[in-house]
Amino acid sequence: MSDIIDQYRIKEEPYYRNVADEVELYEAAYEVRMPMMLKGPTGCGKTRFVEYMAWKLGRPLITVACNEDMTASDLVGRFLLDQSGTRWQDGPLAVGARHGAIVYLDEVVEARQDTTVVIHPLTDNRRVLPLEKKGELVHAHPDFQIVISYNPGYQSLMKDLKQSTKQRFGALDFFYPEHDLETEIVAHETGVAEDMADKLVSIAERSRNLKGHGLDEGLSTRMLIYAASLVVKGVDPLSACHVALISPITDDPDMRDALEAAVGTYFS
Amino acid sequence: MSIQLAEYNDILDELGEQASDVLEATWHDAVRVFTPRGLEVYIQGAAGLKALGRGTDLVVSFIESAPQVARELGEQAVSELLSTAIKMYSKTSAAVLSLLFSTAPVAARRLGELELFKGYLGLLDHLLAQAPRGIRPMLEKIDVLLGYLTLGGLRRWAMWGVSAHRTDFEAQQLYFSLESPEAQAVLQQERRGVLFVDVQRRLIMYLRALWGRDFFLRPTSGDFETRAGYRPYIEQYFIHLPDAYDDFREEGAEPVPALLVYRAAAAHSAAHMVHSRLDPEAELTTPMQQMLIGLIEDARVEALAMRAFPGLRPLWTSLLPADPDAGEAYGPLFDRVARALIDADYRDDHRLVTMARERFGAASDRLEDPAMAREIGLALADEAATLGLDFNPRTDLPSNAYRDDNRHLWQVPEGLEDAEYLPGSETQVRKYVSLMEMLNTLDVEFAGDDAQEVWVLPTELYDDDGVTFNEREGKEPISSPIHYHEWDYQTQLERPLWTTLLEKHPKSGDVDDIDAILERHKPLVRRLKYLIESMQPQGVVRQRKVEDGDDIDLNAAIHAMVDIRMGQQPDPRFGIRTRLQLRDLSVVLLIDLSESTNDPVRGALGDDENEMTVLGLAREAAALLADALAKIGDPFAIHGFDSNGRHDVEYYRFKDFDAPYDDKVKARLAGMTGQLSTRMGTALRHAGTLLGRRPSQKKLLLLLTDGEPSDNDVRDPQYLRFDAKRAVEELARKGIHTFCVSLDPHADEYVSRIFGATNYMVLDHVARLPEKLPALYVGLTK
Structure with a gap:
């Protein structure tokens, strides 16, 4: 049984740069097993933070990427067939609850609201997960904790969490780090030179100025790391920015032109 | 007294066609904000402006903006506006005056108080004499300027420009259009920490959260002549706060951010409103006694408030500077008393201070009693008289910025009837x-x-x-005019409340026309039927043969078990997944009804073998699409628009979301006519507003147009294109997807710029529109 959960353990320390007091806050929240919600734009380090905390606390981490077609059985589990008949297969939530993992539901607003309510009994003082089809009530392991993330940007107008879901969580806000910190992160992750990282971060800041003026989101730290890793492989910075930054983020010819020009002012 | 627009027929005739049209449209709105006397002023004002003989735009601008100004500040503001305009008219051009009217609602909203608005008008009049070339560029930027500056700041900014460029007209123009570096520099210098209008909503919520009741907040000009701020005050149940606060800085201490100063001031005044009463013997007290009673009263209400909200103590303490070594003068002494009463750690051995502290401490068990402040205050006043200092009630004031002047303790509030309430609260x-x-x-x-x-x-x-x-x-009910902003790509600024949209009742035509269209396109309708059936939502759907189902499908499971027993590889897809299939989508079909839609289309023959017009085709397409949509069951609306300059964008609702698709709707579709021009951005914004109110998760705006945006009062062809592009972006941010079907063969040049690379279709073969549109819809929403 233990090898099921062992595969979810994080062996090596993931790189995470503490921005404010989020690590201490999270540790305290984990002490009391408070369910946590991480808010912030895409690619600003939410997932990396959870990985780092799981490593630091020595807990296995089960990540579920949520989508619109996900149903409750995808989280809880389902019956399968085998030689002698049917066999119950635990879903990620059930595995986590039994073995005391941190279960991380990424982009939870993407899931339909009737799906997200299955986490309710796990997030209050009951800490149980009813497996209705199997007729079992799983009492959560003392180490079990649930973490969700979502991006309160443009999508929140159409999709939002129910109040009853929201109010079961403590929340940490994430944003792109300050200039110097972000430079440090890009340089550390890719091994690119400090001044190159500095330029890339400046480009990203220009693009974040355009948010709401034609761009839905600015360039994320993750995209900068992609661009920097191409540069490390010897790609010309202009082409690296084109491939990793500009081309993915927009199809609008004017916006591309503006971003190309912004890149051009840093590299020539 | 009842008011009828018809009574003013002579004035309507005088105003000329365009202006009287606009007046009729605005009338509905105006009768709600004006009293009968105000309406008289309004109408006569319009007639007076017309009589000046300076063109219609001026009159129309006034007619439109006056009700908005009245709604913000009361109708007195309109009279002020009018008299300023009349004063200015001999000195300036009609364009400037019409700009004055157009920007007045913005200024009214930013200033938020009649006295400030009067000050603003006075400033404009003054400026016209000093820097006649500057006033126009300044009005064009007024939204930006008032976004940063208070009225006092604006005045000093303008005066700087006047004195620096008194004779150099060119430099004047540059300065007032904010293009010269010194204009920017002075702007930065005059910029205050936080403006009242920007935090008003937050403060109201804050007070509401603390005390569970509403308080009314109003701005007062804090720095019109000097930089020193006015003190807040309470009058007529309104809390008046300065229109801007800077961060509070004291030597040797952390600066307190301006927002916190606002909170401190608002909380202090609110505590007064909750706990203070009018002093019963106000007339018998001397100014010295009033000052000291006020000081104790301040401490008393703060102590009461801090009992409930202990976090207020550090906030208020940080804003009460006091120096125990300051000399013998009343101003600093009051500061020391105030500080000593709130801060137990503060050391001060002055006679008056220790006495105040002892008396206040001894009375701490009867804080609720308003007479306590009076008692202690009078005793202190007797003690203060023995100090042998001169007291001047004008200059010997406490130096803290957040406490109000306690006038509510001494002045009887006038009757409520006399208080001026904002109009527009009564609805029909x-x-x-x-x-x-x-x-x-x-x-x-x-x-x-x-x-x-x-x-x-x-x-x-x-x-x-x-x-x-x-x-x-009977009269046709018309909607109140709705104002939208417009994007000016040259200045890269929004022009607030620039366009006026009027919803009008569509005319009815013959229902049979629409039925005939469906009859004529019978084969197409039949073909569409199959498409539609595949689109209809089926409620709960059971999907069999899936690998990761919610349940096991018994039949498939038996097959699989048989296979396993036979030693064969079983089919892993034995699950059933049940899912709710719902179409959660609202659609608006927005039809361009401009004059050009009356052009015939070559190759498209109608019933009577005549060439069909673009409008005719659009009607057919709309009828077919509506028929299809009604069958699919998606909530949909069919709207149309045309425009006649920025003052008159006409918007027709042929079918609304909740209305059934019936003969009434068909008759309206049949009665559709094409006229005037295409101000696309405003129409898009309005359709988006209506669509935004729908609860659906997905929202689609389908625009059917035969040309690019244009209007008779815009010469620059780029202007409306950029505005339309901007409108599309705004809609996208609200989660509304816009798709354009263009019938203009030359549309490729611009349409992709406006709507984005994938969100448009140019139909070269216009005659096929009726069959294309429903198919397109099905394709888009599958």
């Missing part, structure tokens, strides 16, 4: 009544436009002579 009620109810209750069948209630009968009511009251009296 529409009641649907039965015939008997109407007959029994009604004395007079006629009413003015400002009627408080409108009663609607399900059937016609005839007068004695066999004419219905509707025929004799």
Whole structure:
């Protein structure tokens, strides 16, 4: 049984740069097993933070990427067939609850609201997960904790969490780090030179100025790391920015032109 | 007194066609914000402006903006605006005056108070004499300027420009259009920490959260002449706060951010409103006594408030500077008393201070008693008299910025009737009544436009002579004008409240026309039927043969078990997944009804073998699409628009979301006509606003147009394109997807710029629109 959960353990320390007091806050929240919600734009380090905390606390981490077609059985589990008949297969939530993992539901607003309510009994003082089809009530392991993330940007107008879901969580806000910190992160992750990282971060800041003026989101730290890793492989910075930054983020010819020009002012 | 627009026929004639049209449209709105006397001023003002003979734009701008100004500040502001305009007219051009009117609602909103607005008008008049070339560029930027500056700041900024460039007209123009570096520099220098208008909502919520009741907040000009701020005050149940606060800085201490100063001031005044009472013997107290009673009263209400909200103590303490070594003068002494009463750690051995502290401490068990402040205050005043200092009530004031001047303790509030309330709070009620109810209750069948209630009968009511009251009296109900901003790509700024949109009732045509269209396109309707059936939502759907189902499908499981027993590889897809299949989508079909839609299309023949017009094709397409949509069951609306300059964007709702697709709708579609121009951005914004109110998760705006945006008052072809692009972006941010079907063969040049690379279709073969549109819809939403 233990090898099921062992595969979810994080062996090596993931790189995470503490921005404010989020690590201490999270540790305290984990002490009391408070369910946590991480808010912030895409690619600003939410997932990396959870990985780092799981490593630091020595807990296995089960990540579920949520989508619109996900149903409750995808989280809880389902019956399968085998030689002698049917066999119950635990879903990620059930595995986590039994073995005391941190279960991380990424982009939870993407899931339909009737799906997200299955986490309710796990997030209050009951800490149980009813497996209705199997007729079992799983009492959560003392180490079990649930973490969700979502991006309160443009999508929140159409999709939002129910109040009853929201109010079961403590929340940490994430944003792109300050200039110097972000430079440090890009340089550390890719091994690119400090001044190159500095330029890339400046480009990203220009693009974040355009948010709401034609761009839905600015360039994320993750995209900068992609661009920097191409540069490390010897790609010309202009082409690296084109491939990793500009081309993915927009199809609008004017916006591309503006971003190309912004890149051009840093590299020539 | 009842008011009828019809009574002013002579004035309407005088105003000329365009202006009287706009007046009629605005009238509905105006009767709600103006009193009868105000309406008189309004109408006569319009006539007066017309009589100046300086063109229609001026009159129209006034007619439109006056009700908005009145709604913000009360109708007195309109009279002020008018008299300023009349004062200015001999000195400047009509364009400047019309700009003055157009920007007045913005200024009214930013300033938020009649006195400030008067000050603003005075400043403009003054400026016109000093820097005549500067006023126009300044009005164009007024939204930006008032976003940063208070009225006092604006005045000093303008005066700097006047004195620096008194004779150099060119430099004046650059300065006032904010293009010269010194204009920017002075702007930065005059910029205050936090403006009241920007935090008003937050403060109201904050007070509401603390005390669970509403407080009214109003701005007061804090720095019109000097940089020193006015003190807040309470009058007529309104808390007046300075229109800007800077961060509070004291030597040797952390600066307190301006927002916190606002909070401290608001919380202090609110504590007064909750706990203080008018002093019963106000007239018998001397200014010295009033000052000291006020000081103790401040401490008393703060102590009461801090008992409930302990976090207020550090906030207030940080804003009460005091120096125990300051000399013998009343101003600093008051500061020391104030500080000593709130801060137990503060050391001060002055006679007055220790006495205040002891007395206040001894009375701490009866904080709720307002007489306690009076008692201690009077005792202190006696003690202070022995200090032998001169007291000047004008200059010897405490130096803290957040406490109000306590005038509410000494001044009897005037009767409520005299207080000026903002108009527009009364809304016209529409009641649907039965015939008997109407007959029994009604004395007079006629009413003015400002009627408080409108009663609607399900059937016609005839007068004695066999004419219905509707025929004799009835008017088309029109919507209040709705104002939208527009994007000016040259200045990269929004022009707030720039365009006016009017919703009009569509005319009805012959229902049979629409039925004939469906009849003629029978083969197409049949073909569409299959497409539609595949789109219809089926509620709960069971998907069999899936690998990761919610349940096991028994039949498939038996097959699989048989396979396993036979030693064969079983089919892993034995699950059933149940899912709710719902179409959660709202659609608006927005049809461009401009003049050009009356052009015939070559190759498209109608019933009578004549060439069809673009409008005819659009009608056919709309009818077919509506037919399809009604069958699919998606909530949809069909709207149309045309425009006649920025003052008059006409918007027709042929079918609304909740209305059934019935003969009424068909008749309206049949009655669709094409006229005037295409101000696309405003129409898009309005359709987006309506669509935004729908609860659906997905929202689609389908725009059917035959040309690019244009209007008769815009010469620059890029302007409206950029505005339309901006509107599309705004809609996208609201989660509304816009798709354009263009019938203009040259559309490729611009349409992708406006709508984005994938969100448009150019139909070269216009005659095929009726079959294309429903198919396109099905394709888009599958």
